[in-house]
Amino acid sequence: MARYIASWSAVTAAALVDTSAAVNAAYPGSLRSGGATLQYRVNEVYIGGEDTASTPCQMILARASTISVGALSVGNIAVADFTVTAPGTVPGWGNTAATSGAQRSSTLYLLQLSLNTFGGIARWQARYGEELTAYGNTATGAEMLLSSKVGAGKTSGHIIFEIV
């Protein structure tokens, strides 16, 4: 099916505590499936640090124990293959939720991408067939949230995912 790239630009993260609602514009973004039968698979996460001073930052991709409410915005989502027929429903992506932000699960951490955002980069690529999957429209399967647990680093980056 269709592969997509969700990206964010120059976002300064604020440290987010587990199981508390993400504050708009203070995290790179969250990717919400949004359909009862919609499944997506993440196969790459890239974070590039853009700070002008040393800022150790503990970025975490985790499942949301409470999913965001309302439309997600701020952040781009683009299809990788220009010629592909887009599926009817595409996951929502962004760091601004119309009603309330997602809450990071305290247990379901999927990736820990710690870096110094003063020029550091962090990257993860899945082996083929071992992508991270999300599905449905309820917690904890529907949404993944990339956020900082410690540190207020400024980053840009992308998440590559495929809609199944």
Place this chain on the structure above:
Amino acid sequence: MLILNDSQPRGLGYYEIDNRLTNAEMPVGQRHFEADTYTCSHCNAVVVLNPNRVRERYKCNGCNHHICDDCKAKRLMGNPCKTMKQAIEESMESAARHAEFPSIILP
């Protein structure tokens, strides 16, 4: 150097933290970190392979895939093998079935 044998997962993901361009003091040898990863088939957590680990990695004999230490503990406590793929399929099937035959809500 990581030597692969039967106790190690094969065909791996890739994890990289590159702070070589970071203009800050750091402990020696910690500017660039690369490691192989695999994804736990039960909970989907990404496991970064520690090259210094000597304990064997647990391969679930239900799904024939390496799983993370947390899921290994659950498995050894007697929990059945249930992969994330199975959980997703069950959930999606149930969602599709309910869409086709919505349950009756009684007053």
